[in-house]
Each structure stands twice: as C-alpha cells, then as structure tokens.
Amino acid sequence: MADDRDLPPSLAEQVAMRLRDQVISGVLTPGQRLSEAKLATDLDISRNTLREVFRLLTREGLLKHEPNRGVFVAVPSMASILDIYRVRRLIEVPALAQAWPRHAAVVRMRAAVDRAEAMLPAQDWRAIGSANMEFHAAIVALTDSPRLIAFFAHIIAELRLAFGLLDSPELLHSPYISMNAQILARLEAGDAPAAATMLDDYLSKSERAVMAAFARLG
Structure with missing residues (x-):
C-alpha cells in the first residue's frame, strides 16, 4: 500500500x-x-x-x-518562539554535524549566502531574511529526509512570523550574514563538526536577540 x-x-x-x-x-x-x-x-x-x-x-x-x-x-507567542528554537537545535545542529561537504544542499547554502551579501548594500532586509531562511532550510536538506524537510518548512514559516513582529530587521539579520558565511566556510573546508558547533552558538545568540526584541514589544 x-x-x-x-x-x-x-x-x-x-x-x-x-x-x-x-x-x-x-x-x-x-x-x-x-x-x-x-x-x-x-x-x-x-x-x-x-x-x-x-x-x-x-x-x-x-x-x-x-x-x-x-x-x-497568526501572531506568535514567546512560548512558541522558545519552542521553535528548541526544535531548530534538535534538527539543524545534527544535520550539519553529519553533513557531507559535497552534498547538493551545500550549493543551496552558498547561493543563499551570496544572495544575502548581494542585498546588503541596498539594505533589502526582507530579501535578506528570505535568504537566511533558505540557508537554514538547505541545512535541513542535508539530511535527505523528506519528512524532516517538510516539517522544517512549517517551523521556518512560524519563525518568519516572529521576525515580522520585530521593528529592527537590520539588528535581526545583519550580524548573521557573516555568521552564515563562516559556518559555510567550515563545512566547505570539510570540518562539519566545527560548523555544527558554530551553528549551535549562532542559534543561541539568535534566540536571545529575538526574545529580547520580542520582550520590548510588551
């Protein structure tokens, strides 16, 4: 069947x-x-x-x-944002730690980094945010799991709603353009475990920044 x-x-x-x-x-x-x-x-x-x-x-x-x-x-709650980051760590960090540097999804990661960097002079933060989402979706694609990829698409959509509530897109996205590039460079160099460690730190910093900005809304 x-x-x-x-x-x-x-x-x-x-x-x-x-x-x-x-x-x-x-x-x-x-x-x-x-x-x-x-x-x-x-x-x-x-x-x-x-x-x-x-x-x-x-x-x-x-x-x-x-x-x-x-x-x-929908308007996300602080509890839902915390849960989103918990799920992201469970999925993205192992996906990157076990990644093959020549996987096709690495090309997607490179394209996303290049697109974000190209949009930076124009400060097109919505496009930069979309490129960032694509970068992280490509990380999950490293797993070759259709179920994880589909599930993560839902998570990314909820996360974008959280980002949409914040009034400082530059503060939200600008620091992570270079972080994405550094993570990718470690992966392309063949050091997936180091890239995963960097991503774990990245997610912690991102979570703190989003939660702090979200708290100021109240």
Whole structure:
C-alpha cells in the first residue's frame, strides 16, 4: 500500500504551500486579516477550497480564525518562539554535524549566502531574511529526509512570523550574514563538526536577540 506522503498534493495542499511560502518570504505578516473573497479570486480557487486551505494552515499555527471577525495571520507567542528554537537545535545542529561537504544542499547554502551579501548594500532586509531562511532550510536538506524537510518548512514559516513582529530587521539579520558565511566556510573546508558547533552558538545568540526584541514589544 502506498504511503499517503507519496501521493500528489491536493489542490488545497498546493495552495497552502503557496501561502506558507508567502509567510516565509514576509509577504504575509503577523496579524494581517485575510479576505476570503479577494484570496479566492487572486488564487483562482473556490471558497470551499480556500476554507480547506485555511483549516490546514490553522492546524499548523500559521493562521487563526476569530469568530465574527474572519481569518488572520497568526501572531506568535514567546512560548512558541522558545519552542521553535528548541526544535531548530534538535534538527539543524545534527544535520550539519553529519553533513557531507559535497552534498547538493551545500550549493543551496552558498547561493543563499551570496544572495544575502548581494542585498546588503541596498539594505533589502526582507530579501535578506528570505535568504537566511533558505540557508537554514538547505541545512535541513542535508539530511535527505523528506519528512524532516517538510516539517522544517512549517517551523521556518512560524519563525518568519516572529521576525515580522520585530521593528529592527537590520539588528535581526545583519550580524548573521557573516555568521552564515563562516559556518559555510567550515563545512566547505570539510570540518562539519566545527560548523555544527558554530551553528549551535549562532542559534543561541539568535534566540536571545529575538526574545529580547520580542520582550520590548510588551
């Protein structure tokens, strides 16, 4: 019997992936109200299909339904941010520690680093943030596990929502452009364990910066 994961995605799942990508890229922002009529028209789908999309993304924690008000992009809590970083350490650090330096995903990591560095003079922080997300998604791709890769896409989307709440994208992203490059350099040099140690430290620093900025919002 075929695994359900091997079946092609339904229309609702395909559209959910598109909206998830809009969260990851920063197009959809925390607290934003989603117009059912406009989205159904823009996506060229029925409202019934869109409601199934909403249900899928609500289960993932990316959307929130408020009775008599509609559907909104979710606003992460401090507890959820802490949990996201816990999950990231469990997935990303071992993935990097066991990585093969000539894995195809390393090329993706290099492309993400180059893209972020190219966007720095223009201070295009949304594009830099997207490149950073791609860098970390590529780290997980080093595992060659479709299940981990799919799961991490959900985690990255939630993390982008947390980033979207903060009012200093330069403070959030600028220090990590060079850190990503340094991690990649260690991996390309064949020292995956050292790269993983650097990533663990990186995630701790990132978590503290995000939590500190998040606390100032309150």
